[in-house]
Amino acid sequence: xxxxxxxxxxxxxxxxxxxxxxxxxxxxxxxxxxxxxxxxxxxxxxxxxxxxxxxxxxxxxxxxxxxxxxxxxxxxxxxxxxxxxxxxxxxxxxxxxxxxxxxxxxxxxxxxxxxxxxxxxxxxxxxxxxxxxxxxxxxxxxxxxxxxxxxxxxxxxxxxxxxxxxxxxxxxxxxxxxxxxxxxxxxxxxxxxxxxxxxxxxxxxxxxxxxxxxxxxxxxxxxxxxxxxxxxxxxxxxxxxxxxxxxxxxxxxxxxxxxxxxxxxxxxxxxxxxxxxxxxxxxxxxxxxxxxxxxxxxxxxxxxxxxxxxxxxxxxxxxxxxxxxxxxxxxxxxxxxxxxxxxxxxxxxxxxxxxxxxxxxxxxxxxxxxxxxxxxxxxxxxxxxxxxxxxxxxxxxxxxxxxxxxxxxxxxxxxxxxxxxxxxxxxxxxxxxxxxxxxxxxxxxxxxxxxxxxxxxxxxxxxxxxxxxxxxxxxxxxxxxxxxxxxxxxxxxxxxxxxxxxxxxxxxxxxxxxxxxxxxxxxxxxxxxxxxxxxxxxxxxxxxxxxxxxxxxxxxxxxxxxxxxx
Numbered sequence: 001x002x003x004x005x006x007x008x009x010x011x012x013x014x015x016x017x018x019x020x021x022x023x024x025x026x027x028x029x030x031x032x033x034x035x036x037x038x039x040x041x042x043x044x045x046x047x048x049x050x051x052x053x054x055x056x057x058x059x060x061x062x063x064x065x066x067x068x069x070x071x072x073x074x075x076x077x078x079x080x081x082x083x084x085x086x087x088x089x090x091x092x093x094x095x096x097x098x099x100x101x102x103x104x105x106x107x108x109x110x111x112x113x114x115x116x117x118x119x120x121x122x123x124x125x126x127x128x129x130x131x132x133x134x135x136x137x138x139x140x141x142x143x144x145x146x147x148x149x150x151x152x153x154x155x156x157x158x159x160x161x162x163x164x165x166x167x168x169x170x171x172x173x174x175x176x177x178x179x180x181x182x183x184x185x186x187x188x189x190x191x192x193x194x195x196x197x198x199x200x201x202x203x204x205x206x207x208x209x210x211x212x213x214x215x216x217x218x219x220x221x222x223x224x225x226x227x228x229x230x231x232x233x234x235x236x237x238x239x240x241x242x243x244x245x246x247x248x249x250x251x252x253x254x255x256x257x258x259x260x261x262x263x264x265x266x267x268x269x270x271x272x273x274x275x276x277x278x279x280x281x282x283x284x285x286x287x288x289x290x291x292x293x294x295x296x297x298x299x300x301x302x303x304x305x306x307x308x309x310x311x312x313x314x315x316x317x318x319x320x321x322x323x324x325x326x327x328x329x330x331x332x333x334x335x336x337x338x339x340x341x342x343x344x345x346x347x348x349x350x351x352x353x354x355x356x357x358x359x360x361x362x363x364x365x366x367x368x369x370x371x372x373x374x375x376x377x378x379x380x381x382x383x384x385x386x387x388x389x390x391x392x393x394x395x396x397x398x399x400x401x402x403x404x405x406x407x408x409x410x411x412x413x414x415x416x417x418x419x420x421x422x423x424x425x426x427x428x429x430x431x432x433x434x435x436x437x438x439x440x441x442x443x444x445x446x447x448x449x450x451x452x453x454x455x456x457x458x459x460x461x462x463x464x465x466x467x468x469x470x471x472x473x474x475x476x477x478x479x480x481x482x483x484x485x486x487x488x489x490x491x492x493x494x495x496x497x498x499x500x501x502x503x504x505x506x507x508x509x510x511x512x513x514x515x516x517x518x519x520x521x522x523x524x525x526x527x528x529x530x531x532x533x534x535x536x537x538x539x540x541x542x543x544x545x546x547x548x549x550x551x552x553x554x555x556x557x558x559x560x561x562x563x564x565x566x
Contacts, residue, residue: 010319014115014326018100021122021329025129026093028339029346030085032132033372034391035076036350036379041068042077051211055396057378059366059386060422066396067211071172072133085344092131095139096122099298102142106302107150113309116325117302120254123247123325123332124297130339137176138294140166144180145298148187152274160199164206171210175219179295181207186281190274222394223289232291240290247332248293254308255279255300262307271307279303345376351456353507354428355380358458361450364465365425368418370437371405373428373456388422408440415440425464431457431479433512433545442478449474453507474499477516483546486519487553496520511537515546522553530554 037057044052051070054063079087103118104111122129129135143166151159163184170177184203188196208214223233241249259279263269271279282296305325312321339346347353351373358381367388369377374390389397389405397405407414409429418424429438431452441447441459450473451458457479460466476495477486485491500520503513518533534550 010323011111011115014112014119014322015104017323017326017330018104018115018119018122019097021119021126021333022093022097022100024330024333025096025122025126026089026131027341028130028336029342029344030088030131031339031346031349032130033350033375035132035375036345037375037390037392038069038073038133039077039080040375040379040382041070042073042075043081045070045074046077055392057382057387058374058390058396060388060401061396062386064396066392067213067215068395069133069172069174070211071169072136072174076131076133088131089343092129092135095131095135096129098139099142102139102146103298103302105146107146107153109302109306112319112322113305114302116322117305119326119329120247120251120301120305121297122329124245124251124301125294126247126329126332126336127245128291128294129333133174134176134291137170137174137179138298140170140173140177141179141183141295141298144170144183148183148274151187157195157199160195161202163199163203167203167206168209171207171212171216175212175216176295177207177210178217178219181217182281183278186277187274190272190277219394233289236287236290236293245293247328248297250328251297251300251304254304258304258307261311262304263310264307265310267310271303275303347453348455349432350376351428352376353453354451354456354458357451357506358385358428361469363426363458363460363469365461366423368408368415368422368424368427368429370409370428370430370456371402372430377428388424409437410439412440412443424461426458426460426466429457429459429479431455431512436480439480442480449478451506452479452503452510452513454510454512474502477503483515483519483549486516487522493520493523496523509540511541511544511546514540515544515550518550527554 040057041052045068052068053065055061055066076088076091079091083090100118100122103121104114106114106117109117125138129138144163147159147162147166151157163180167177167180170180181200181204184196184200188200207216210216212219241252259271264271278299282292282299285292286296340348345352349372354373355377358377362384367377367385369388369390371389371391371393374387377385377387378390389402393399393402404414404418408418409415427438427441427447429441431438431454433454438457438459441457442449446462447459448462448470449457449459450469452474460470460473462470475498476491477499481491486496496516497520500513500516503510503516507513514533514537518530518537521527521530521533530550531554534547534554537544537547537550
């Protein structure tokens with residue numbers, strides 16, 4: 001009786017932990033740069049009551065036909081329109097919750113093992129549980145595995161043929177639907193039968209019933225060329241497992257241990273061929289393209305739990321082990337601090353403030369923008385502002401163009417070539433702390449910075465149609481100005497005073513603007529104000545790299561008995 005109560009208590013706590021992980025994952029701000037353009041697609045399709053025939057949002061490839069995932073884009077827009085941003089967070093929680101629930105209810109696992117496998121999968125996939133159409137693919141993938149496992153358990157054909165319906169829906173939600181067809185073929189090949197091959201063929205044909213058509217199966221080749229220019233499509237590395245997603249690294253170790261030393265429920269040391277197909281295939285995909293790591297987590301977590309369960313159960317550790325796995329899920333999600341908690345878009349990663357500024361001043365001419373900002377500019381500023389590039393990378397923009405655009409963000413020679421080709425008159429570049437993006441603009445006297453916050457900087461050409469805005473912008477500082485330079489005479493004090501005041505007016509809670517204001521205060525001998533700015537920076541960003549420098553300068557001034565640095 002005591003053991004049963006302990007197991008029941010462990011299962012209840014495990015469900016609570018799993019629910020907490022789902023809510024925590026959905027409770028962070030919306031930071032994916034592609035989500036805004038997906039919302040824009042849904043908005044445009046809903047307004048037109050038809051599919052979109054060609055691109056009308058970029059000036060570089062306008063008129064090209066672009067296939068979209070209309071089911072997810074329309075759903076995202078409908079939720080945003082009727083329930084606002086809280087509705088989008090709730091939608092994310094539902095998608096993650098469905099995935100977790102399906103994994104926990106694995107037909108071939110008992111409740112404790114199912115919960116442990118689900119929690120491990122959520123922990124391993126935690127960096128990727130962000131709202132975008134790909135998030136729905138994780139739920140569809142879990143549903144596909146659930147249906148196959150149900151057929152493995154009952155051998156009833158209806159579970160297998162439901163894959164056809166799932167594939168039709170999935171292909172219109174996200175292009176990762178090809179993985180569902182791959183699962184169907186792996187199942188057919190692992191233990192061949194006429195019914196399985198027929199179902200796999202039907203599922204593959206159903207996958208083509210979407211705006212992508214049969215071309216959906218060319219997706220892996222289309223994104224292959226993006227691995228050098230887009231980090232999420234790059235191959236896996238040790239650093240990613242050790243620092244970016246350590247929970248996934250732990251899951252890899254558990255899966256390897258289960259493969260080498262685990263056994264099936266019937267005592268067989270050899271795993272079923274279907275499980276081996278899935279595990280090996282998912283591992284290859286993850287190593288080749290790290291963005292596909294969540295699918296490995298969804299496969300590897302139940303595999304590891306099922307095969308390690310007999311070893312744990314014989315020692316009476318099953319309730320404790322299941323609860324430990326469940327506790328890992330909310331811990332892994334909560335440990336990720338790069339995206340803040342809150343509702344709505346993340347103003348630290350997307351150009352919310354810059355978009356408001358652009359809507360007010362209406363800069364003229366072609367824009368050069370960071371690829372991560374194009375989607376948000378489409379969402380906020382269309383139809384008036386065609387973008388240079390955005391996240392529709394594998395669908396609209398050739399890989400060579402993407403590579404050139406990324407090089408131009410850092411290389412003055414590459415930027416000059418693109419400027420002569422496209423005639424840029426203004427630009428929106430990322431100004432994230434630690435980034436050197438926009439160096440060609442910051443280093444050029446032909447460009448003037450007119451807006452700055454901790455996410456984005458807006459520049460205009462000094463001699464073009466926006467020269468009036470240039471005259472009202474920053475006089476001496478750029479978004480990449482080194483902080484020690486603020487206290488040197490090379491930057492006139494009047495220019496520093498003007499630029500610090502402008503930066504604070506545009507972004508009052510920006511640690512960078514506060515640092516500029518503190519530097520200006522030190523230059524004019526106003527130590528109390530500099531101290532106040534330093535305290536506010538510490539409250540906003542305790543680990544800001546400018547704080548030690550500011551402290552040294554303040555201490556030095558006090559040691560000399562004066563605050564005038566010049």
